[in-house]
Amino acid sequence: MARVELQEVSKSFGPGAAAVDRVSLSLYDGEILALLGPSGCGKTTTLRLIAGFEWPDHGRILIDGRVVAGDGHWVSPERRGVGMVFQDYPLFPHRTVRQNVAFGLHRLSKKEAARRVDELLEQVGLTPYADRYPHQLSGGQQQRVAIAQALAPRPSVILLDEPFSNLDAALRQELRLQVRELLKANRTSAILVSHDQKEAFTLADRIAVMRQGRIEQIGMAYELYSRPRTRFVAEFLGHTAVLEGVFQEEKKGVLTDLGVVPCAGALAASGEHVTVSLRPDSLVVDPHGPFRGAVESVVHEGDRVELAVRLPCGAGSITLRTYAPPDLVVRPGDTLAFAIVPDRVAVIS
Amino acid sequence: MRRPRLGYRPPLPLVAAAVIVALSAALPLVYLVIRAAEAGGPAVWQLVSRPRTLQLLCNTLLLALAVSSSATVIAVPTAWLLVRTDLPWKPFWSVATVVPLTIPSLVGGYAFVAALGSGGIVHQWLSRWGIGFSGVYGAWGAWLVLTLLSYPYVLLPVRSTLQSLDPAVEEAAMSLGRSPAGVFWHVTLPALRPAIASGALLVSLYTLSDFAAVSLLQFDSFTRAIYVQYQASFNRSHAAVLGLVLVALTTLLLGVDSRLRGNKRLDRTGPGGKRKAALVKLGKWRWLAVIALGLLVLAAVGLPVGVSAAWLVRGLAHGERVVVDLGIAANSFLVSLGAAALTAIAALPVALLAARYPSRLSRIIERASYIGYALPGIVVALSLVFFGARAGGLLYQTIAMLLFAYLVLFLPQAVGAISANLALASPNLENVARSLGYTPWRVFWRVTLPLITPGVISAGALVFLTAMKELPATLLLSPIGFRTLTTSLWGAVSEAFYARAAAPALLLVGISSLSLFILLRNEGMRR
Structure with missing residues (x-):
């Protein structure tokens, strides 16, 4: 009771x-x-x-x-x-x-x-x-x-x-x-x-x-x-980058200005306009990853490195945050490749 | 964040008590309106538009204007000397220049008459040399006495504004090429304007409500005219109408004052990074400043006390009965004690309701309890005399009626003192007690009352001391043969027995100093 x-x-x-x-x-x-x-x-x-x-x-x-x-x-x-x-x-x-x-x-x-x-x-x-x-x-x-x-x-x-x-x-x-x-x-x-x-x-x-x-x-x-259900919840609970896009069943992802953001589990109907929330842990540094961006800032936190990376996004650009292992050697201005972990992308319809 | 409050409905007994108090506070004003209305519209208009009424209005307004202007002229330079210069013995002057607040206008008026009036000290000297002198009375006397007693009402706000003013603005003006005098005129003075205005309004209010000084100095202002009218004639409607016109004036001033207070934040500068202004070196002018302040304090404080003391000594030398009659002192003491207890208890439900259960009703009740601020003592007394004579046959000329008048007049200060204390005690304490299983009634006894006991005591003390000094209501409402310190002082001065008035006068100054002390402590608590 x-x-x-x-x-x-x-x-x-x-x-x-x-x-x-x-x-x-x-x-x-x-x-x-x-x-x-x-x-x-x-x-x-x-x-x-x-x-x-x-x-x-x-x-x-x-x-x-x-x-x-x-x-x-x-x-x-x-x-x-x-x-x-x-x-x-x-x-x-x-x-x-x-x-x-x-x-x-x-x-x-x-x-x-x-x-x-x-x-x-x-x-x-x-x-x-x-x-x-x-x-x-x-x-x-x-x-x-x-x-x-x-x-x-x-x-x-x-x-x-x-x-x-x-x-x-x-x-x-x-x-x-x-x-x-x-x-x-x-x-x-x-x-x-x-x-x-x-x-x-x-x-x-x-x-x-x-x-x-x-x-x-x-x-x-x-x-x-x-799995925030609204953009407000996503933004209120820690750092996030929010993108608008269209869910595409066949690509198992959301087509945004950034490209196709992969996501796990079909939460929306194909062709539906959705919002995706990218948290720092949605991104991983991966030399073979499909996303490339310029490193803006590097903060060593001891057990990990916090990176801010600027990626081209539509006509402009977007800054995403992510963490990397502490042994990663990188300086502002370097170019890095990323992958997005489908399990860690939240889709908000 | 929203102010914490008790969201549930107030207990019925509390509301009932507060409503009764509010109705009591409103009674004198309402009854006066009824009396005036009985006379009928045309008759009222005829009374209001009489040349005599207009002349009184002129007299009173001119006096208020003159007193508030002269008080400002004294207060602003004094405040500047105290805050911005290297004046010698500053701590002494800071206190001494405020002390006139402790001289009741009855004592101020007495001292003036006993010095310069018919049969006064100067009169006696002059007549010794055969010079004819009928004494100084009227407008000049009233203006002088009221100015000297009330200028601290301007001095205090101006001084505190000057202290909180950010000197950076003035320094910036100076670096832009303004002379020091130009800076004072164009930068400092505008910043002081709200403080000056609110102080000057208080002085005007003080002047409008004053009965003792204007009456003793025989200046025809509203309060005196009301008293004379009441004593001399049977046309009570006229007195009622005069009373209402006076209340309209005081209400107008209070309205302006509350609007000014609404903008008060404008003259405050933010905290942090603020420095003290560099002190102006007075150089050889410093001694002139000391002499000026010395004369001011001497005139405002030294003279009333000195004249009283001189008459006391004279009386002793001539073997007159100068000691305060114990019976009279006891009367004053007991009736003031009664007023204190009654008013503090009556203020409690009003303050509680307003602080803990904000609603439209509780705001109306709180405002009603403040009616006494706008009512000069003579008006309350007059209304209650009418009321007693007609409605309350049993109450007429009883101590109960006198206590009721005190309640109406002093309720605002009692509510203020208790509210200041309540504001310090978190209502969440009461909420905690409720959630720990205490009923509202037990919360009141076990939590609220212990917390606000200091406030209730200081409310009572304030009322006690103010009631001791009260003249017009006591004069009109005391039962026949019941004399207090103020009425016996009044009687003695009216009959020019100046020596007999000396001891009560000195006693009243002493009592008054105590009440100022409590008031200042309350102010400190609120901050």
Whole structure:
């Protein structure tokens, strides 16, 4: 059974485009789902609708099979059993770490609450800081307290609203992995809101890409990356070069200004106008490859070389990025030959 | 990013409480309109178009214009001296030039009359040598006193704008061949214009609403005329109409002010890479500057305090009863305490609703709670006297009515103080508490209230201190025989018992300094 289910949920703030537009999605038991999209795409509003901080205009929201909003039902936030972690990780300034974590345990006996708090502080590695006040902690520590606080009452679902965006980059990556472990250890289902594809890829099992209030595509990370269904998804999830063309069944490829781009699997009808997305890993350096281009820049990254190559394309030219093994000796201005890996080309109809 | 907010509907009791407060705040104005309307359109027009009304309008507007111009003329050079020059003892002058804010106009007016009025210090000297002198009253006195007390309202915004101004623009102008004076006139002054305008508007508002100084100096402005009308005649419609014309004026000024504030960003420069402007070397002029500032502070602060102190000493020497009556002090204290508690509690639902549940209704409620800003004390008092005499027979001439007037007048500052505090506390804290299983009611007690306690306390303290200084409402609405510091000071000055007024005057200055201190701390909190 789905932990959380949204059915055709819409919400708008005043006239104009809806903030959330007919969104449907399901969160399964123990799963971590990321809502990924640029700012203003409606992902945070979706989260607030689930938590009960906003009312949907249309549609239904179910938590553990119970309708919490829609159809004339309304369950207030405190009765939804949903934990929430905010971007600004608000903590109660006049309470210690221990008291903050215990805040949601008011229904437990003192002893039980203390045991639960100790357990959580251990898990987030903050046992030595139990009696400090929030202002005596670093940003990363405060965020861990906020997560422990939300996890304490064992909510069936926890909602994370850009939880790491106020932290510096190094800390962010470390904390993402910690939080994933923590959620999995507690067998907690979670929905994460993020505008950072790396964050979504690290933390989530499934990702829903949102744009202008609607879900563009939902699926596993690799699926979205390699088989984007829209140009927006392709461009949002990492570097890509997008070309228009006509699918040609007999050539097993798409005829573009660049030439025929081969692709695996017939996803379109012959003669159909399609878009292809070329990622850096769609290209390989191959002396016998059919594509030739001038190297524009070479960046040695240690374990590999990142190349930018300019290829003639129709009347003009196009710059594609690719990676090569670190032993490749090449300089800007050199001419290189490439092949395109059919399996790694995404065709968007 | 959108401002975080609570998206669910506000609890009904909160809305109900806020609506009641908003209606209370609107009551005096609404009742005044009703009273004026009862007289009928033609009668109102006849009253408005009377030569007497027009003359009052002229007097009041001219005074406001004169005071705001002279305040600007004092404030702009002072601000420049404080920010851009190597003036000696700058920290001292920075504080001293703002101190006139702590002199209530009642005390300023008293000091002027006690020095230059009939029976005042100068009068006594002159009559000792047999020179006839009837005292200085009227327009000149009112202009001088109000200018000296209100110029800091221009000085403060101009000073902070000067501090935030990027000197690079001025340096560029200079490198293009402009003289320093030309740069000031063509570059610096235009940049200061918004600050000057908003300060001058505040000064005009202060002048329009002032009752104490103009009355003591017997200058015929609206507030005094309303009071005289109220005391002398039974034609109450006339007083009501005068009150409404005055409110129309203050509303107009506030409207202009809020439009100016809308453009405030224009005069701010971006952060980063900004340097301090090089200080202008005053050279031998520095001593002239020091003397000028010294005279200013002496006139604005030294004189009121000095004159009060002189009369206190004189009174002591003549064995007069100069000590503040304990009963009167207790009256002031208790009634102000009541006003503080009432207003802070009433402000709470309004501020909460506005900050946490933004909607059209909550905006209307918040605006209504600010009506008191546009209402001079005398107008609120007048309306409530009418209301009490007709509708609230039981409430007429009771402390409850006086407290109600304070509520209307001081609600804006209380809402402001609590809102400043609420803006600091993330609403997500309340959301977290909700998602951890707390009901709205428990969230209020366990989370919101502890967070905004400092704001509620400072709102109460501000109202307490302002109520202590309030004159016109206290004068009109106090029950018979109920005297406070301000009304006893007023009474003593009216009867020319200057020595008796000295102690309450000094006490009021002290109270006023405290309230300024709290206000400045609140400002700091908001930043």
